[in-house]
Amino acid sequence: MREPTPNPIWDLTRAFRFGPTVFMEKISLTPRADQREAETGFTFAEMHGEPYWDETSAYRFTLEEIETRIEDPATELHGMCREAVDRIVKDERLMDRMGIPPGFRDLVATSWRSFAPEVYGRMDLAYDGGDAKLLEYNADTPTSLYETASFQWQWLEDQIKAGVLPEGADQFNGLHEALAERFRELFPANTDIHFAAAAGNAEDYATVEAMAWAAREGGMGAHYTDLEKIGLSAEGQFLDAEDRVIGTLFKLYPWEDIFRDEFGAAIVPSGARFIEPPWKALVSNKAILPVLWEMFEGHPNLLPAFFLNDVAGALRDGTGGSPLFDRARDALKAGHVVKPIFSREGSSIDILENGRPLETATDRAYDDHPKVVQAYVPLPVFDGFRPVLGAWIVGETCAGLGIREDRARITQDLSRFKPHFIQG
Amino acid sequence: MRKRSATVALTLMGAAFALSGCKEDQTEASSFPNAAACKAQVEQGSLAFTAEDCDAAFAQAQADHNETAPRYDALAVCEEQHGAGNCEQQAQPGGGFSFMPLLAGMLIGQMLGGRGGFMSQPLSRTADGRYATPGGTKVATNTGKGPMNATAFNKAPSTIGKPPMTQADAMRRGGFGSSGAARSTMGG
Numbered sequence: 001m002r003e004p005t006p007n008p009i010w011d012l013t014r015a016f017r018f019g020p021t022v023f024m025e026k027i028s029l030t031p032r033a034d035q036r037e038a039e040t041g042f043t044f045a046e047m048h049g050e051p052y053w054d055e056t057s058a059y060r061f062t063l064e065e066i067e068t069r070i071e072d073p074a075t076e077l078h079g080m081c082r083e084a085v086d087r088i089v090k091d092e093r094l095m096d097r098m099g100i101p102p103g104f105r106d107l108v109a110t111s112w113r114s115f116a117p118e119v120y121g122r123m124d125l126a127y128d129g130g131d132a133k134l135l136e137y138n139a140d141t142p143t144s145l146y147e148t149a150s151f152q153w154q155w156l157e158d159q160i161k162a163g164v165l166p167e168g169a170d171q172f173n174g175l176h177e178a179l180a181e182r183f184r185e186l187f188p189a190n191t192d193i194h195f196a197a198a199a200g201n202a203e204d205y206a207t208v209e210a211m212a213w214a215a216r217e218g219g220m221g222a223h224y225t226d227l228e229k230i231g232l233s234a235e236g237q238f239l240d241a242e243d244r245v246i247g248t249l250f251k252l253y254p255w256e257d258i259f260r261d262e263f264g265a266a267i268v269p270s271g272a273r274f275i276e277p278p279w280k281a282l283v284s285n286k287a288i289l290p291v292l293w294e295m296f297e298g299h300p301n302l303l304p305a306f307f308l309n310d311v312a313g314a315l316r317d318g319t320g321g322s323p324l325f326d327r328a329r330d331a332l333k334a335g336h337v338v339k340p341i342f343s344r345e346g347s348s349i350d351i352l353e354n355g356r357p358l359e360t361a362t363d364r365a366y367d368d369h370p371k372v373v374q375a376y377v378p379l380p381v382f383d384g385f386r387p388v389l390g391a392w393i394v395g396e397t398c399a400g401l402g403i404r405e406d407r408a409r410i411t412q413d414l415s416r417f418k419p420h421f422i423q424g
Numbered sequence: 425m426r427k428r429s430a431t432v433a434l435t436l437m438g439a440a441f442a443l444s445g446c447k448e449d450q451t452e453a454s455s456f457p458n459a460a461a462c463k464a465q466v467e468q469g470s471l472a473f474t475a476e477d478c479d480a481a482f483a484q485a486q487a488d489h490n491e492t493a494p495r496y497d498a499l500a501v502c503e504e505q506h507g508a509g510n511c512e513q514q515a516q517p518g519g520g521f522s523f524m525p526l527l528a529g530m531l532i533g534q535m536l537g538g539r540g541g542f543m544s545q546p547l548s549r550t551a552d553g554r555y556a557t558p559g560g561t562k563v564a565t566n567t568g569k570g571p572m573n574a575t576a577f578n579k580a581p582s583t584i585g586k587p588p589m590t591q592a593d594a595m596r597r598g599g600f601g602s603s604g605a606a607r608s609t610m611g612g
Contacts, residue, residue, distance in 0.1 A: 063427070066427065138611075138612050141611040141612060142611060142612065143609060143611030143612060149429075149432060150432045153428060153429060153432045154432070156428065170426060170427050170428055171427060171428045172427045172428070173427065173428040173429060174427065174428060174429050175429065176429045176432040177429040177430065195441070196600075198601060198604065198609075201609055203609055203611075204609055204611055207611060209440050209441070212440040212441060213440045216440055222440055222441055223441060224440075224441040227600050227601045228597075228598055228600065228601040229597060229598075230597070230599070230600050231595050231596060231597040232595065232596045232597075232599060233560070233595055234494065234589050234593045234594060234595055235581070239560070239595070242562075243560040243561075243562065244560075251600075252611050253600065253601065253604060254604065256603075257603035257604040258600065258603070259603075260603040261599055261600050261601070261602055261603050262596075262598075262599035262600075262602070263599030263600050266599065344607060344609070344611075344612040365607075422427060
């Protein structure tokens, strides 16, 4: 692991050191015939009347760029998150700041100490050709797995076949195989795994089913149940909609919500294994960003980040603050983002530049939550859209890439998915 | 080296789950309301077992019912799970009373692995008008026939001498999901 840099400087010039020709490009391409959607059951190609899947263009990367700018840094960032978890579970004060209710801190800490294994996660990265910067890590309930692992994979195969892309074109997308392999290494053959998502949500269901396909390929038995139909037996075991006992549960439902649900208290007595494990509540939590910055200050893939409570005064009138804050003061003053620790879909996020609001989320559902401050790095703009790279982690290794882009600076649930390919 | 999966053979719409249900060992099972109904079918020659098998299986189901059927601390709690009029009062070994569902029939199935012989489980009514074993396998009727997972014949844990279930102990549903119910997606 690298040593913290003693005197970090927020160096935007890095972004341009490769010149304009070698970094990510957006290329216009002939779309496939549109019947593909019906064949594959891709039910949310349009969401809220806006196209969600758009293949009239795609992002092109070089192989070296994928490996050195995205894959290796994301794998390293995951390792750093694991180090941060190891520190947080030993520190009651940090557990408190992370918003873990007192009654669940043992569950979280025990799952870490007993090596409860992780399966997947998605890091959102800002990338403009320089060092990719970690915006946040959805390490508990990332969606868009189906679009990434399967639909864009099929797009690439089809476009090579059609001659739209050359024979040697590739894609950073070993996600399906890596997930199958992960299930195979974690569980004995034929282990029954239940997969739960909220009823009636096509997007969540697609992610759950893509995961179940990978589990089946890894030799598991896969069973679906609506999240709301899960029952609790008189003996304290979780049951699916058909009253079968749930031994292992993949839940597309965040831990911070489970902690507040009626069945939260039943987790430990149930004896069930959970995917993702409870310690992911610490990783899929924006409060890990200031912990990472404190531990790995100046790391090229991190942005300066702080708990809002610690720096609100220093940001407002320049007084107070720690030496750590002082070293990041200029970067934060130039622009910063205020995010609630458990925000989803961009809710309650504000971007400020030189103290003035640049963009503010309209959905304020998370305003009451504790917040963090992170230095603002603008996303690059391609044809009026701002792409965020989703670096997918399977186990402890980066295994694929999915890109969403949005007209707005804050990526919300109206963003569209863009395929990518590797050439050169 | 190739950076993408060699194959991603998956389509949506439930196939990942629909195919996975047939992995368990299955047996041909029948349900009867009582031993007499079982023997009546035997006389028609439509069954693989004899009148003696009917009696033995039903006696076993009766014994398992007494040992493993759920016990409740109040008639109302029992009837909430099993329907009005489907429960009876039982004296507890240590004094006092508990309530348990009435025996409403049995499941009988052929043992697997060529061992011959039959296995059985008791049935009681459920609140939604069906029938269930103490282990929780539900069937629509006590006069039916069809393939069934062999695990449906696993004996449930004994309830004798255990404290009867209270309202709070009885099976609950819907304890997940409320905290995230306001969002359009649970993921992100």
